[in-house]
Amino acid sequence: MVEKGSEWVVMATGRSPTNIAVIKYWGKRDENLILPINDSISLTLDPLHLSATTTAAVSPSFTRDRMWLNGKEISLSGERYQKCLREIRRRANEVSDAEKGIVIKKEDWERLHVHISSYNNFPTAAGLASSAAGFACLVFTLAKLMNLKDDLGQISSIARQGSGSACRSLYGGFVKWAMGNNTDGSDSLAIQLAEETHWTDLVIIIAVVSSKQKETSSTSGMRESVQTSALIKHRAETVVPARTLKMEEAITNRDFASFAKLTCADSNQFHAVCLDTSPPIFYMNDTSHRIINLVEKWNISEGTPQVAYTFDAGPNAVLVSPNRKTAALLLQRLLFHFPPNKDINLTSFVVGDKTILQDAGVTSMKDIETLEPPPEIKDKVPYQKFMGDVSYFICTRVGSGPKVLTDETLALLDPITGLPK
Ligand code: DP6
Numbered sequence: 001m002v003e004k005g006s007e008w009v010v011m012a013t014g015r016s017p018t019n020i021a022v023i024k025y026w027g028k029r030d031e032n033l034i035l036p037i038n039d040s041i042s043l044t045l046d047p048l049h050l051s052a053t054t055t056a057a058v059s060p061s062f063t064r065d066r067m068w069l070n071g072k073e074i075s076l077s078g079e080r081y082q083k084c085l086r087e088i089r090r091r092a093n094e095v096s097d098a099e100k101g102i103v104i105k106k107e108d109w110e111r112l113h114v115h116i117s118s119y120n121n122f123p124t125a126a127g128l129a130s131s132a133a134g135f136a137c138l139v140f141t142l143a144k145l146m147n148l149k150d151d152l153g154q155i156s157s158i159a160r161q162g163s164g165s166a167c168r169s170l171y172g173g174f175v176k177w178a179m180g181n182n183t184d185g186s187d188s189l190a191i192q193l194a195e196e197t198h199w200t201d202l203v204i205i206i207a208v209v210s211s212k213q214k215e216t217s218s219t220s221g222m223r224e225s226v227q228t229s230a231l232i233k234h235r236a237e238t239v240v241p242a243r244t245l246k247m248e249e250a251i252t253n254r255d256f257a258s259f260a261k262l263t264c265a266d267s268n269q270f271h272a273v274c275l276d277t278s279p280p281i282f283y284m285n286d287t288s289h290r291i292i293n294l295v296e297k298w299n300i301s302e303g304t305p306q307v308a309y310t311f312d313a314g315p316n317a318v319l320v321s322p323n324r325k326t327a328a329l330l331l332q333r334l335l336f337h338f339p340p341n342k343d344i345n346l347t348s349f350v351v352g353d354k355t356i357l358q359d360a361g362v363t364s365m366k367d368i369e370t371l372e373p374p375p376e377i378k379d380k381v382p383y384q385k386f387m388g389d390v391s392y393f394i395c396t397r398v399g400s401g402p403k404v405l406t407d408e409t410l411a412l413l414d415p416i417t418g419l420p421k
Contacts, residue, residue, distance in 0.1 A: 008102055009418040010095065011057040012145040013411045016137035016402040017047040018128060019168045020204075020318045022263040022310055023247050024270040025177060027226045027236060033185040034164045037226070038240040040177045041247050042168040043320070044196065045204065046399030049352040052133035053405070054118040054141040055412040058104065062113035068412075068420050069118050069134070076116075083161045084139055085114075092146035109146055116142070117412035117420050122394070128206070128316065135162030136169030140402040152401075156190035165218075172196045172401035174251045176244070196398045199254050202320055203327035203356065206394040207334060209287045209315040218313045221274065221281050228278040235269055256322040260305035263320065264295075267310040285315040287338070287389040294333055295319065301376035306330070328359035329374075331393070335362060336371040337383075338390040352395040 025040035065085065067076050076085070092109035096102065104112065118137060120130050139159040148155065152170050160167035160177075167189060168175045173196040180188030216224075225232045243262055250258035274281040284292075288311055299305045307330050308320040319334075321327040331350070340349040346365055350357050362368060377383050405411075414421050 007059070007061055007416075008100055009057050009059040009061075009413075009415055010097055010100070010102060010104070010145070011055055011411055011413055011415060011418075012141050013053065013055040013405040014137055014141035014144060014402055015047055015051050015053045015405055016133050016140055016169050017044045017172065017399050018050045018052075018122075018130070018133040019044045019165065019175065020310060021165065021168070021312070022259070022308075022320075023240060023244055023266050024312075025164055026270050026273060027222050027232050028164070029179075030183075030185065031223070033188075034160050035185050035188050036164060036177065036179045037232075037236040039179050039244045040165075040168070041193070041244060041251075042165070042175050042177075043202075043204070043398050044169065044172045044175060044401060046353075046396045047403075048399070049394055049396040050122050050128060050133065052118055052120050052130070052137040053410070053412065054116060054134075054137040056138075056141045056145045057115045057413045057418045058109075058112050058145060059115075059418050060112065062115055062418060065113050065116075067116040067118070070120060071420060080135075080162050081138075084135065084158055085142070087158045087161065088139065088142045088146055088148065091143075091148050091150055093149060095145075095147045114142070114145070115413055115418045119412055128208070131163040132165040132169050135159050135166035136402060138162065139166070140170065144404055153189045153191065157185060157188060160185070160188060160190075170402060172399060173198060174398070176248070192401075193248060193251055196400050199251065199398065201254075201323045202398055203322075203324055204396045204398070205319045205321070205327060205330060205334065205356075206396070207287075207291060207317040207319065207338070208391045208394065209285065209291075209317065210389055210391045211285060211315050213285070215283060215314050216281050221277070221283075221313055224279075224281065225273050225277040229273050229276040231269075231276040232273045235273055239269065240266075257305050260299075260308035260320070263308040263310050264305075271311065283313050283315065284311055287386065288315045288317060290337065290386065290389075291317040291319075291334075294337060297376050298333065298374065324356065324359055327356050327395070328361075331356055331360040331395070332362070332371055333374050334390070334393065335360070335368045336373060337385060339368050339385060339387050340365075340392075341388040344392075348392060350393045350395065352393075353397065354395065356395045
């Protein structure tokens with residue numbers, strides 16, 4: 001290692017999106033390598049609204065690997081972090097910075113320590129897949145710092161070992177996690193089905209549902225399902241293989257009706273597997289069920305799907321509509337049934353791409369109060385409102401994959417000290 005003064009710090013910063021599965025990953029065949037029992041398919045969400053940003057730095061002055069998440073130091077001793085770090089170091093290559101006069105040799109990476117700082121642009125506590133964006137970003141950024149030559153698919157199989165769903169966040173657009181067959185996991189990786197530009201009309205609205213309940217983690221939930229559910233076997237062996245093919249076809253053809261039917265059916269079956277687990281796991285709550293009812297009623301009254309819904313290991317609803325017009329009608333319905341508490345303002349109640357609000361004709365809190373009941377429930381008095389049951393809505397779209405951020409002002413670590421800014 002050539003050192004021009006020993007106090008140098010070399011850094012890389014990356015940003016990675018989160019993703020929402022429309023064909024769910026639930027169940028591992030190998031807990032250690034995080035190998036799934038079925039393929040899954042996801043949409044990458046726009047990083048502008050939901051992403052992790054990570055800066056990774058290396059310096060001879062660092063005495064141990066350290067990490068900060070949203071400004072707070074966290075332990076890197078967990079097996080999942082250790083595996084990712086080990087695997088990236090193993091594949092690291094020489095890095096030279098001519099300007100700073102630094103050369104880091106391939107073998108130097110084994111003894112040099114890193115500092116990592118990561119930040120989510122959405123509340124971690126909201127129960128939105130923060131581990132997917134987080135591990136994808138950690139692995140992507142360290143791979144840049146250590147100059148890995150592997151392709152994104154290979155990088156995704158490292159991220160998979162941090163958290164299964166993270167591997168799908170290595171690509172933008174529409175992504176499949178191929179379960180693979182190899183026992184070493186080498187073919188269990190993400191594949192991009194289509195770029196985000198393939199189907200740009202889709203609008204995604206996430207209802208962040210208020211919940212005081214502490215949910216079972218995905219990791220232990222799926223372990224219990226594999227151990228106790230008979231339905232999960234049928235799902236993985238018979239249902240998902242056929243459904244995955246149909247979903248790929250629906251995405252290729254931008255066939256929203258098929259896409260919506262498959263998405264809703266898969267979410268419902270995943271939650272049925274949770275109920276079939278002993279003891280049963282309840283991720284959705286009354287608000288989630290009300291959102292399903294609202295969408296189903298509307299879809300049935302129109303005779304063709306207007307919206308698709310999907311729920312992960314928590315009560316939040318992710319709703320996909322085929323275009324802005326339908327998204328505006330959906331937002332009107334959601335705001336009608338789930339108005340905000342009195343003390344909330346519109347700016348914090350609907351976040352992300354707020355332009356959908358204008359399309360929905362809602363520009364003030366007053367507009368929410370005066371929304372008419374949607375036609376499909378108009379005759380069915382009394383209709384109920386559930387004030388405060390949705391904490392807020394995020395309007396977003398399908399987005400791009402991880403990116404390196406070259407603007408140094410966006411780095412989360414100080415370029416001199418290598419500590420959080
Ligand atoms: C319901 O990826 O969080 O969101 O691999 O144990 O870290 P681990 O689990 P995780 O599980 C995600 C489950 C899901 C469905 C999905 O994203 O496919």
